[in-house]
Amino acid sequence: MTTARHWLLDESPASRLQANLGHAYRMALQLARNPLAMVGAFILLLLILAALFAPWIAPYSPLGQNLEARLLPPSAQHWMGTDELGRDIFSRVIYGARITLTIVALVAVISAPLGLLIGAISGYFGGWTDKLLMGVTDVFLSMPKLILALAFVAALGPGIENAIIAIAITSWPAYARIARAETLTFRNSEFISATRLLGASHARIITRHVLPLCTSSMIVRVTLDMAGIILTAAGLGFLGLGAQPPLPEWGAMISRGRTFILDQWWVATMPGFAIIVVSLGFCFLGDGLRDVLDPKQGGKS
Amino acid sequence: MSAISLKNLDISYGPTKVVQGVDIEVAEGESFALVGESGSGKSTVLKAIAGLAPEWTGEISVLGQPRGHMVDHGFARRCQMVFQDPYASLHPRKTVDAVLSEPLQVQGIGNRGRRVVEMLAAVGLDTRFRFRFPHQLSGGQRQRVAIARALMLEPRVMLLDEPTSALDVSVQAEILNLLKRLRREQGLTYLLVTHNLPVVSFMCDRMAVMNKGRIVEIAPATALHDGSFQDPYTQSLYAASGGNPDRKDI
Amino acid sequence: MSPLLDVRNLRVSFPTPQGRAEVVKGLSFTLGRERLGIVGESGSGKSMTGRAILRLIRTPGRQEADRLAFDGIDLTTLSERRMRDLRGARISMIMQDPKFSLNPVMTVGAQIAEALLTHETLARRDVQARVIEMLHAVRINDPERVTGLYPHEVSGGMGQRIMIAMMLIPQPDLLIADEPTSALDVSVQAQVLDLIDELVRDKGMGLILISHDLQLVARYCDRILVMHAGQVVESCAAADLHKARHPYTRGLLAAVPRMEETRDELPVLDRSAWSGT
Numbered sequence: 001m002t003t004a005r006h007w008l009l010d011e012s013p014a015s016r017l018q019a020n021l022g023h024a025y026r027m028a029l030q031l032a033r034n035p036l037a038m039v040g041a042f043i044l045l046l047l048i049l050a051a052l053f054a055p056w057i058a059p060y061s062p063l064g065q066n067l068e069a070r071l072l073p074p075s076a077q078h079w080m081g082t083d084e085l086g087r088d089i090f091s092r093v094i095y096g097a098r099i100t101l102t103i104v105a106l107v108a109v110i111s112a113p114l115g116l117l118i119g120a121i122s123g124y125f126g127g128w129t130d131k132l133l134m135g136v137t138d139v140f141l142s143m144p145k146l147i148l149a150l151a152f153v154a155a156l157g158p159g160i161e162n163a164i165i166a167i168a169i170t171s172w173p174a175y176a177r178i179a180r181a182e183t184l185t186f187r188n189s190e191f192i193s194a195t196r197l198l199g200a201s202h203a204r205i206i207t208r209h210v211l212p213l214c215t216s217s218m219i220v221r222v223t224l225d226m227a228g229i230i231l232t233a234a235g236l237g238f239l240g241l242g243a244q245p246p247l248p249e250w251g252a253m254i255s256r257g258r259t260f261i262l263d264q265w266w267v268a269t270m271p272g273f274a275i276i277v278v279s280l281g282f283c284f285l286g287d288g289l290r291d292v293l294d295p296k297q298g299g300k301s
Numbered sequence: 302m303s304a305i306s307l308k309n310l311d312i313s314y315g316p317t318k319v320v321q322g323v324d325i326e327v328a329e330g331e332s333f334a335l336v337g338e339s340g341s342g343k344s345t346v347l348k349a350i351a352g353l354a355p356e357w358t359g360e361i362s363v364l365g366q367p368r369g370h371m372v373d374h375g376f377a378r379r380c381q382m383v384f385q386d387p388y389a390s391l392h393p394r395k396t397v398d399a400v401l402s403e404p405l406q407v408q409g410i411g412n413r414g415r416r417v418v419e420m421l422a423a424v425g426l427d428t429r430f431r432f433r434f435p436h437q438l439s440g441g442q443r444q445r446v447a448i449a450r451a452l453m454l455e456p457r458v459m460l461l462d463e464p465t466s467a468l469d470v471s472v473q474a475e476i477l478n479l480l481k482r483l484r485r486e487q488g489l490t491y492l493l494v495t496h497n498l499p500v501v502s503f504m505c506d507r508m509a510v511m512n513k514g515r516i517v518e519i520a521p522a523t524a525l526h527d528g529s530f531q532d533p534y535t536q537s538l539y540a541a542s543g544g545n546p547d548r549k550d551i
Numbered sequence: 552m553s554p555l556l557d558v559r560n561l562r563v564s565f566p567t568p569q570g571r572a573e574v575v576k577g578l579s580f581t582l583g584r585e586r587l588g589i590v591g592e593s594g595s596g597k598s599m600t601g602r603a604i605l606r607l608i609r610t611p612g613r614q615e616a617d618r619l620a621f622d623g624i625d626l627t628t629l630s631e632r633r634m635r636d637l638r639g640a641r642i643s644m645i646m647q648d649p650k651f652s653l654n655p656v657m658t659v660g661a662q663i664a665e666a667l668l669t670h671e672t673l674a675r676r677d678v679q680a681r682v683i684e685m686l687h688a689v690r691i692n693d694p695e696r697v698t699g700l701y702p703h704e705v706s707g708g709m710g711q712r713i714m715i716a717m718m719l720i721p722q723p724d725l726l727i728a729d730e731p732t733s734a735l736d737v738s739v740q741a742q743v744l745d746l747i748d749e750l751v752r753d754k755g756m757g758l759i760l761i762s763h764d765l766q767l768v769a770r771y772c773d774r775i776l777v778m779h780a781g782q783v784v785e786s787c788a789a790a791d792l793h794k795a796r797h798p799y800t801r802g803l804l805a806a807v808p809r810m811e812e813t814r815d816e817l818p819v820l821d822r823s824a825w826s827g828t
Contacts, residue, residue: 011437012429019396019432190390193353194450198404199377208403212394338736339707440593469592469763474806474817481816496737499808503817526811541738543766543810 030292037288043281050097058091062248071264081266083256089270092248096271099160099249100278103233104226106164107171112222115172119179120210124187124202134180140173145228146235153241160249163242167232171225178221179214186213216293223286227279234275250275302365304329304458304490305350310359312342312349319345320357320514329364329457332484332491334501334522337511338538343494346511347460350492351382363458378408381451385463387443391435397421397446398431404453416453424449425479441472448479452487459484461493465500477503498525498542510535555725555757556582556604559618563599563781566611574599575614576781582725586751586758588768588789591778592803597761600778601727604759605644606634622724640670643718645747647730649710653702659713660698666717685716689746708739712746719750725757733762744771765792765803777803 009026013019031037050057066086074081080089122133140148152166186192187210195205230250236242237251245252250271257268305327312320320342327333337343348354350361355370362368363380384390391400401417410416421428424445435443444464451459464480465473481504484491493504501508502525509519510532518532530536563575575596580587591597603614606626619626621642626634638644646652654662663682667673673681679698686694689712702710711731718726728747732740748771751758762768768775769792777785777800785797795801802820 011433013432016396016398016432019398019434023434190384190386191392193351194382194384194390194447195392195403196353197351197377197382198407198450198454199374200403200407204407209392213392338738470765470803471592471806471820474808475819477808478816478819497808499810499812502810502812503808503814537738541741543770 027292034288036284040281040284051101054095058094060088060091062092062095063246080270083267093274096248096250107168110168111172115175116179119176120183123180123183137173137176145170158241160243163236182214220290226282306362308360312357332505334505334508335494341511342514343511378454380458381456382460383464390447396432420449458490554581557620561616563614584757586772588772588775589761590768595778596781597778601729601761640721642725643723645728645731648734649714663717667720670721685720689716727759729761
């Protein structure tokens with residue numbers, strides 16, 4: 001254990017791998033010093049574990065109806081009660097983690113790289129390229145996210161895949177803006193000039209030099225945005241345009257529970273609670289990551 | 302054949318002309334200084350030669366080959382540049398090894414590991430530093446890495462933009478010694494931009510003094526010993542730098 | 552007569568993951584109405600010393616001293632409010648780069664007037680007259696025009712002269728100049744330093760000139776402290792600098808290229824020779 005630690009913290013690493021691992025380890029140590037970030041990371045770990053092992057954790061089937069056990073309050077048998085079709089809400093929330101995680105991961109995988117690339121190209125070349133790309137970006141940014149997503153889903157048809165596509169399409173412009181701003185700050189810096197003087201192509205400079213410097217702030221931003229993405233997905237589900245019944249999507253579950261909110265509060269509250277906890281988890285982790293990855297933006301030291 | 306030849310060079314940034322009518326011939330193996338105060342256009346001349354200031358008219362040729370207005374691939378192997386600020390000229394997320402391997406990758410040169418190790422030794426850096434990040438290095442060490450990067454492609458002409466002005470005096474001495482030694486060993490041609498006249502006296506054979514975008518005087522560096530300059534601006538610069546014997550003992 | 556400034560065993564420390572690191576380790580000196588130069592390389596603690604005198608070390612940094620007295624006033628126990636009254640009015644500081652020290656959205660005249668009004672109450676007409684007079688004193692031609700300019704409209708040298716005007720208008724007793732000219736061209740450098748020198752002599756102020764440039768400090772100061780790694784390694788009269796004994800000072804002096812350079816190689820500091828630790 002101590003030898004591994006020494007190896008990682010070695011001031012003069014002997015290989016590229018050791019240098020990079022050491023760098024990552026130092027960041028992890030720094031992150032571990034922030035209690036809120038650790039709470040966030042713990043919540044996300046729970047989310048991932050719940051999604052992975054849903055069939056083993058969930059006591060009931062998420063879809064199996066039992067009309068005799070309709071709308072039961074939380075009890076030892078049904079930790080979070082049952083809904084109007086007698087389904088166990090705890091099991092549905094656990095299975096819902098899978099859907100939430102899928103949405104979040106896919107949106108991040110689609111929109112962050114897209115925004116990053118567009119922003120970096122725009123910032124690096126400037127001039128007409130910049131005007132054109134940022135024009136398109138501004139068109140997307142000028143419309144409220146949920147409304148735009150609604151329009152896309154309405155055009156593509158309701159369903160979870162379309163919801164993901166819609167959310168991804170509406171969230172990249174923000175990333176493009178950030179990546180562009182970041183690129184502008186070091187576009188004229190000496191290390192970029194030095195690389196150009198080596199004869200490196202624009203593509204190489206963008207992928208090897210510009211993008212790596214934008215990614216850390218991007219990771220922070222995406223993590224902080226995750227809460228928003230989850231809420232948008234839940235919003236679409238609530239409006240009946242996201243995941244379709246009987247899929248246990250948290251937003252759709254709240255929507256169903258709305259009818260009984262005054263008498264059977266748990267039907268809407270339990271999935272809502274899950275949304276809040278997971279969103280908070282992402283926010284805490286994002287804040288912690290910002291302090292580690294982006295020291296110049298973090299206020300505290 | 303001269304290493305660097307500038308004929309009637311005008312450089313502009315947008316509508317303003319910052320350099321006018323510059324003519325310089327630097328012989329191969331010579332160390333030539335461009336001296337002036339901020340805003341004199343001395344760094345701009347260097348940038349134009351490197352291809353980083355594309356708006357120029359006139360003629361620039363390096364080692365007999367005229368250069369175009371953009372950065373070009375083959376040019377990189379003949380001429381390289383060292384920048385002023387060692388804190389800004391290295392990519393913050395790349396190890397020394399990655400920085401030094403990059404020129405070889407770009408130019409498709411093999412045997413990278415060995416070349417990197419050899420170059421580290423040549424610029425006086427221990428191999429311990431090979432996999433460190435820039436933030437783990439001091440200013441002087443960073444500047445050594447930047448010099449090593451420029452030398453990786455074995456250029457014959459080096460453009461030096463105030464390579465020591467951001468460094469402490471004791472570190473400056475080390476870097477100047479290093480540059481002098483490398484020039485002797487590899488037969489390099491230097492074009493050094495600086496505002497520091499004593500550095501010119503130590504490093505260079507000849508100097509051109511620039512003021513407001515024009516060259517006002519070209520003189521041998523030995524003129525710094527006795528202050529035998531013709532132009533009044535050069536004389537005032539010399540006096541302000543503490544070069545006038547009358548002023549010295551105040 | 553008690554000295555203008557009396558510093559004994561001044562310590563400044565900052566926290567690091569390996570515990571608190573001292574950047575100034577027990578500095579002591581006294582200053583009369585004279586010109587003292589503090590010289591050192593980056594990281595020597597020279598700027599921190601200047602800031603500590605004004606109690607400007609921000610948390611998590613910490614400063615301690617057995618005695619830190621200005622004109623008989625004990626600065627270590629002074630309340631922050633009294634300290635603020637002292638700063639500017641009796642002790643002023645000129646920073647390195649005028650670009651960062653001047654407020655970009657206020658005219659030059661307004662900023663100088665503000666510096667004056669913070670410490671004195673005067674009629675508006677008198678204020679304007681004093682500002683113009685001060686700008687004259689720092690050799691700005693056409694001061695009426697300059698008062699209406701914004702900081703981005705003036706050159707570096709003029710910016711630094713405006714800073715000097717701002718700092719000297721409340722007529723302080725002690726001026727701390729931290730690398731006042733290192734952002735400026737050589738020709739302007741001499742003008743600015745000559746100006747500081749003249750004003751300090753005329754008004755009989757104390758001056759602490761902090762710089763990395765030994766020659767420059769030797770030219771403008773009476774006494775020199777050479778700092779290295781938070782400690783004073785050499786203290787001598789400026790005229791005796793060439794007789795400096797400590798190997799660090801000697802190394803620094805030798806490492807500077809000279810105008811009539813004939814050496815083939817510059818001597819490099821052998822750091823092992825004197826760093827005992």
